[in-house]
Amino acid sequence: MLDKPDAECCDYMHVHDDIVSKVRCEMPCDETLYDLADLFKVFGDTTRIRILYVLFESEMCVCDIAQLLSMTQSAISHQLKTLKQSKLVKARRDGKTVFYSLDDDHVRDIINRGIEHITE
Amino acid sequence: MLDKPDAECCDYMHVHDDIVSKVRCEMPCDETLYDLADLFKVFGDTTRIRILYVLFESEMCVCDIAQLLSMTQSAISHQLKTLKQSKLVKARRDGKTVFYSLDDDHVRDIINRGIEHITE
DNA sequence: TAGCCATATGAACAAATGCTCATATGAAAG
Protein backbone atom coordinates (compact mmCIF):
# COMPACT_ATOMS: atom_id res chain seq x y z
CA MET A 1 0.00 0.00 0.00
CA LEU A 2 1.23 3.43 -0.88
CA ASP A 3 1.22 6.20 1.62
CA LYS A 4 -1.62 8.61 0.82
CA PRO A 5 -1.72 11.48 3.29
CA ASP A 6 -4.88 13.14 1.98
CA ALA A 7 -7.19 10.29 1.10
CA GLU A 8 -10.64 11.21 2.36
CA CYS A 9 -12.59 10.87 -0.87
CA CYS A 10 -10.79 8.91 -3.53
CA ASP A 11 -7.05 8.45 -3.45
CA TYR A 12 -6.46 11.68 -5.36
CA MET A 13 -3.59 10.14 -7.32
CA HIS A 14 -4.89 11.86 -10.41
CA VAL A 15 -5.41 15.31 -8.96
CA HIS A 16 -3.87 18.15 -10.92
CA ASP A 17 -2.26 19.93 -8.05
CA ASP A 18 -1.33 22.99 -10.09
CA ILE A 19 -4.89 23.61 -11.21
CA VAL A 20 -6.34 22.81 -7.80
CA SER A 21 -4.10 25.26 -6.00
CA LYS A 22 -4.65 27.96 -8.60
CA VAL A 23 -8.42 27.59 -8.29
CA ARG A 24 -8.17 27.56 -4.54
CA CYS A 25 -6.46 30.97 -4.69
CA GLU A 26 -8.96 32.56 -7.03
CA MET A 27 -12.07 31.38 -5.18
CA PRO A 28 -14.05 34.15 -3.48
CA CYS A 29 -14.38 33.80 0.25
CA ASP A 30 -17.01 31.45 1.61
CA GLU A 31 -19.15 34.31 2.87
CA THR A 32 -19.48 35.84 -0.60
CA LEU A 33 -20.43 32.50 -2.09
CA TYR A 34 -22.93 31.96 0.67
CA ASP A 35 -24.51 35.37 0.06
CA LEU A 36 -24.56 34.70 -3.65
CA ALA A 37 -26.40 31.41 -3.22
CA ASP A 38 -28.81 33.17 -0.89
CA LEU A 39 -29.51 35.79 -3.54
CA PHE A 40 -30.26 33.23 -6.23
CA LYS A 41 -32.36 31.26 -3.77
CA VAL A 42 -34.69 34.25 -3.73
CA PHE A 43 -35.06 34.09 -7.51
CA GLY A 44 -35.60 30.35 -7.29
CA ASP A 45 -39.29 30.35 -6.49
CA THR A 46 -42.15 30.67 -8.94
CA THR A 47 -44.17 33.01 -6.75
CA ARG A 48 -41.30 35.39 -6.23
CA ILE A 49 -40.34 35.35 -9.91
CA ARG A 50 -43.92 36.13 -10.80
CA ILE A 51 -43.98 38.99 -8.32
CA LEU A 52 -40.79 40.42 -9.79
CA TYR A 53 -42.18 40.09 -13.28
CA VAL A 54 -45.36 41.86 -12.27
CA LEU A 55 -43.23 44.71 -10.97
CA PHE A 56 -41.38 44.95 -14.30
CA GLU A 57 -44.27 47.03 -15.59
CA SER A 58 -45.02 49.34 -12.71
CA GLU A 59 -45.11 49.68 -8.98
CA MET A 60 -48.03 47.92 -7.39
CA CYS A 61 -49.64 47.41 -4.02
CA VAL A 62 -49.81 44.10 -2.19
CA CYS A 63 -53.47 43.63 -2.92
CA ASP A 64 -53.02 44.23 -6.65
CA ILE A 65 -50.29 41.63 -6.80
CA ALA A 66 -52.34 39.13 -4.85
CA GLN A 67 -55.22 39.59 -7.25
CA LEU A 68 -53.02 39.32 -10.33
CA LEU A 69 -51.39 36.11 -9.17
CA SER A 70 -54.58 34.69 -7.66
CA MET A 71 -52.89 34.26 -4.33
CA THR A 72 -53.49 35.16 -0.70
CA GLN A 73 -52.54 38.59 0.57
CA SER A 74 -50.62 36.88 3.34
CA ALA A 75 -48.58 34.69 1.00
CA ILE A 76 -47.66 37.70 -1.13
CA SER A 77 -46.75 39.76 1.89
CA HIS A 78 -44.47 37.05 3.21
CA GLN A 79 -42.69 36.81 -0.13
CA LEU A 80 -42.41 40.57 -0.49
CA LYS A 81 -40.62 40.59 2.83
CA THR A 82 -38.09 38.10 1.49
CA LEU A 83 -37.66 40.14 -1.68
CA LYS A 84 -37.16 43.32 0.31
CA GLN A 85 -34.56 41.75 2.57
CA SER A 86 -32.57 40.81 -0.52
CA LYS A 87 -32.91 44.36 -1.82
CA LEU A 88 -34.73 43.18 -4.91
CA VAL A 89 -37.80 45.31 -4.23
CA LYS A 90 -38.42 48.47 -2.29
CA ALA A 91 -41.54 49.79 -0.64
CA ARG A 92 -43.25 53.17 -0.64
CA ARG A 93 -46.11 53.91 1.71
CA ASP A 94 -49.06 56.02 0.63
CA GLY A 95 -51.65 56.19 3.35
CA LYS A 96 -52.83 52.70 4.12
CA THR A 97 -51.43 51.35 0.90
CA VAL A 98 -47.85 50.17 0.38
CA PHE A 99 -46.53 50.25 -3.15
CA TYR A 100 -43.73 47.91 -4.11
CA SER A 101 -41.35 48.31 -7.01
CA LEU A 102 -38.09 46.82 -8.26
CA ASP A 103 -35.17 48.10 -6.25
CA ASP A 104 -32.67 48.45 -9.10
CA ASP A 105 -31.88 47.25 -12.59
CA HIS A 106 -29.83 44.27 -11.45
CA VAL A 107 -33.11 42.46 -11.02
CA ARG A 108 -34.08 42.94 -14.66
CA ASP A 109 -30.60 42.02 -15.80
CA ILE A 110 -30.44 38.82 -13.83
CA ILE A 111 -33.89 37.69 -14.87
CA ASN A 112 -33.23 38.51 -18.52
CA ARG A 113 -30.04 36.49 -18.45
CA GLY A 114 -32.00 33.61 -17.05
CA ILE A 115 -34.57 33.94 -19.82
CA GLU A 116 -31.78 33.90 -22.40
CA HIS A 117 -30.46 30.67 -20.96
CA ILE A 118 -33.71 28.76 -20.96
CA THR A 119 -34.84 29.96 -24.39
CA GLU A 120 -31.64 29.31 -26.28
CA MET B 1 -73.05 46.84 1.55
CA LEU B 2 -71.75 47.42 -1.94
CA ASP B 3 -71.70 44.70 -4.49
CA LYS B 4 -68.14 43.47 -4.96
CA PRO B 5 -67.99 40.73 -7.57
CA ASP B 6 -64.28 39.85 -7.26
CA ALA B 7 -63.53 40.12 -3.58
CA GLU B 8 -61.39 37.11 -2.64
CA CYS B 9 -58.47 38.86 -0.99
CA CYS B 10 -59.26 42.40 0.03
CA ASP B 11 -62.13 44.27 -1.51
CA TYR B 12 -60.03 45.47 -4.40
CA MET B 13 -61.72 48.87 -4.40
CA HIS B 14 -58.38 50.48 -4.92
CA VAL B 15 -57.11 48.24 -7.71
CA HIS B 16 -55.81 50.06 -10.78
CA ASP B 17 -57.59 48.03 -13.39
CA ASP B 18 -55.72 49.58 -16.29
CA ILE B 19 -52.32 48.66 -14.89
CA VAL B 20 -53.46 45.25 -13.75
CA SER B 21 -54.79 44.27 -17.16
CA LYS B 22 -51.75 45.68 -18.94
CA VAL B 23 -49.43 43.66 -16.72
CA ARG B 24 -51.58 40.60 -17.18
CA CYS B 25 -51.05 40.85 -20.95
CA GLU B 26 -47.30 41.30 -20.79
CA MET B 27 -46.63 38.43 -18.37
CA PRO B 28 -44.75 35.49 -19.88
CA CYS B 29 -46.63 32.19 -19.80
CA ASP B 30 -46.64 30.23 -16.56
CA GLU B 31 -44.40 27.53 -17.99
CA THR B 32 -41.64 30.02 -18.78
CA LEU B 33 -41.80 31.48 -15.31
CA TYR B 34 -41.75 28.02 -13.81
CA ASP B 35 -38.66 27.07 -15.83
CA LEU B 36 -37.03 30.34 -14.88
CA ALA B 37 -37.55 29.74 -11.18
CA ASP B 38 -36.21 26.22 -11.64
CA LEU B 39 -33.07 27.60 -13.25
CA PHE B 40 -32.38 30.03 -10.43
CA LYS B 41 -33.15 27.33 -7.91
CA VAL B 42 -30.08 25.55 -9.24
CA PHE B 43 -27.93 28.61 -8.56
CA GLY B 44 -29.49 28.91 -5.14
CA ASP B 45 -27.31 26.47 -3.28
CA THR B 46 -23.88 27.09 -1.83
CA THR B 47 -22.45 23.79 -2.96
CA ARG B 48 -23.57 24.25 -6.54
CA ILE B 49 -22.36 27.86 -6.65
CA ARG B 50 -19.01 26.72 -5.36
CA ILE B 51 -18.85 23.99 -7.98
CA LEU B 52 -19.64 26.49 -10.72
CA TYR B 53 -17.02 28.87 -9.41
CA VAL B 54 -14.45 26.10 -9.33
CA LEU B 55 -15.21 25.44 -12.99
CA PHE B 56 -14.69 29.13 -13.85
CA GLU B 57 -10.97 28.40 -13.97
CA SER B 58 -10.81 25.11 -15.79
CA GLU B 59 -12.49 21.82 -16.38
CA MET B 60 -12.13 19.43 -13.50
CA CYS B 61 -12.96 15.88 -12.55
CA VAL B 62 -15.41 14.92 -9.82
CA CYS B 63 -12.71 13.89 -7.43
CA ASP B 64 -10.78 17.16 -7.83
CA ILE B 65 -13.92 19.14 -7.04
CA ALA B 66 -14.69 17.00 -4.03
CA GLN B 67 -11.21 17.56 -2.69
CA LEU B 68 -11.31 21.31 -3.34
CA LEU B 69 -14.63 21.73 -1.57
CA SER B 70 -13.85 19.18 1.16
CA MET B 71 -16.98 17.26 0.34
CA THR B 72 -17.98 13.72 -0.47
CA GLN B 73 -17.64 12.39 -3.99
CA SER B 74 -21.26 11.32 -3.78
CA ALA B 75 -22.53 14.73 -2.79
CA ILE B 76 -20.61 16.37 -5.62
CA SER B 77 -21.79 13.81 -8.12
CA HIS B 78 -25.41 14.35 -7.14
CA GLN B 79 -25.05 18.09 -7.57
CA LEU B 80 -23.23 17.77 -10.87
CA LYS B 81 -26.17 15.79 -12.13
CA THR B 82 -28.48 18.66 -11.22
CA LEU B 83 -26.17 21.16 -12.88
CA LYS B 84 -25.96 19.05 -16.02
CA GLN B 85 -29.72 18.71 -16.25
CA SER B 86 -30.01 22.49 -16.21
CA LYS B 87 -27.35 22.71 -18.92
CA LEU B 88 -25.07 24.70 -16.67
CA VAL B 89 -22.21 22.21 -16.94
CA LYS B 90 -21.22 19.60 -19.49
CA ALA B 91 -19.23 16.41 -19.12
CA ARG B 92 -16.37 14.87 -21.09
CA ARG B 93 -15.20 11.36 -20.40
CA ASP B 94 -11.53 10.42 -20.56
CA GLY B 95 -11.05 6.81 -19.60
CA LYS B 96 -12.33 6.33 -16.09
CA THR B 97 -12.32 10.03 -15.39
CA VAL B 98 -15.13 12.43 -16.22
CA PHE B 99 -14.21 16.07 -16.66
CA TYR B 100 -16.84 18.71 -16.04
CA SER B 101 -16.82 22.25 -17.37
CA LEU B 102 -19.19 25.18 -17.71
CA ASP B 103 -21.65 24.62 -20.51
CA ASP B 104 -21.79 28.18 -21.82
CA ASP B 105 -21.12 31.79 -20.91
CA HIS B 106 -24.60 32.43 -19.54
CA VAL B 107 -23.39 30.84 -16.34
CA ARG B 108 -20.61 33.37 -15.90
CA ASP B 109 -22.92 36.21 -16.82
CA ILE B 110 -25.59 35.26 -14.38
CA ILE B 111 -23.17 34.71 -11.52
CA ASN B 112 -21.34 37.95 -12.23
CA ARG B 113 -24.61 39.87 -12.17
CA GLY B 114 -25.35 38.30 -8.85
CA ILE B 115 -21.95 39.33 -7.53
CA GLU B 116 -22.59 42.88 -8.70
CA HIS B 117 -25.83 42.97 -6.80
CA ILE B 118 -24.48 41.77 -3.48
CA THR B 119 -21.32 43.89 -3.59
CA GLU B 120 -22.90 47.18 -4.54
C1' DT C 1 -61.34 57.48 20.48
C1' DA C 2 -63.42 53.74 17.82
C1' DG C 3 -63.79 51.22 13.72
C1' DC C 4 -62.18 49.97 9.31
C1' DC C 5 -58.98 48.60 5.99
C1' DA C 6 -54.32 47.41 3.96
C1' DT C 7 -50.49 45.18 5.35
C1' DA C 8 -47.38 42.45 8.41
C1' DT C 9 -46.24 38.55 11.15
C1' DG C 10 -45.90 34.23 14.10
C1' DA C 11 -46.93 29.34 14.48
C1' DA C 12 -47.81 25.10 12.32
C1' DC C 13 -47.90 21.83 8.75
C1' DA C 14 -46.82 19.76 4.28
C1' DA C 15 -43.64 19.51 0.55
C1' DA C 16 -39.14 19.97 -1.35
C1' DT C 17 -34.25 19.48 -0.89
C1' DG C 18 -29.26 18.14 0.26
C1' DC C 19 -26.38 14.96 2.35
C1' DT C 20 -25.01 10.20 3.74
C1' DC C 21 -24.61 5.40 3.20
C1' DA C 22 -24.61 1.46 0.53
C1' DT C 23 -24.35 -0.19 -3.83
C1' DA C 24 -24.32 -0.16 -8.99
C1' DT C 25 -22.14 1.01 -13.41
C1' DG C 26 -18.50 1.30 -16.64
C1' DA C 27 -13.81 1.59 -18.23
C1' DA C 28 -8.98 0.12 -17.99
C1' DA C 29 -5.43 -3.14 -16.43
C1' DG C 30 -3.89 -7.47 -15.11
Add this chain to the structure above:
DNA sequence: CTTTCATATGAGCATTTGTTCATATGGCTA
Protein backbone atom coordinates in the same frame (compact mmCIF):
# COMPACT_ATOMS: atom_id res chain seq x y z
C1' DC D 1 -12.82 -12.78 -16.91
C1' DT D 2 -11.74 -10.53 -12.62
C1' DT D 3 -10.17 -6.70 -10.10
C1' DT D 4 -9.69 -1.93 -9.36
C1' DC D 5 -10.89 2.69 -9.48
C1' DA D 6 -13.77 6.84 -10.80
C1' DT D 7 -18.26 7.99 -11.07
C1' DA D 8 -23.37 7.41 -10.66
C1' DT D 9 -27.52 6.47 -8.21
C1' DG D 10 -31.39 4.99 -5.01
C1' DA D 11 -33.29 5.10 -0.34
C1' DG D 12 -33.54 7.27 4.01
C1' DC D 13 -33.18 11.10 7.09
C1' DA D 14 -32.81 15.76 8.70
C1' DT D 15 -33.33 20.48 7.38
C1' DT D 16 -35.31 24.09 4.87
C1' DT D 17 -39.05 26.37 2.81
C1' DG D 18 -43.83 28.07 1.15
C1' DT D 19 -48.41 28.38 2.31
C1' DT D 20 -52.33 28.83 5.44
C1' DC D 21 -54.70 30.50 9.44
C1' DA D 22 -55.22 33.54 13.05
C1' DT D 23 -53.93 37.70 14.76
C1' DA D 24 -51.24 42.07 15.23
C1' DT D 25 -49.88 46.67 13.51
C1' DG D 26 -50.52 51.12 11.70
C1' DG D 27 -52.84 54.71 9.30
C1' DC D 28 -57.15 56.80 7.78
C1' DT D 29 -61.90 58.62 8.83
C1' DA D 30 -66.05 59.35 11.35
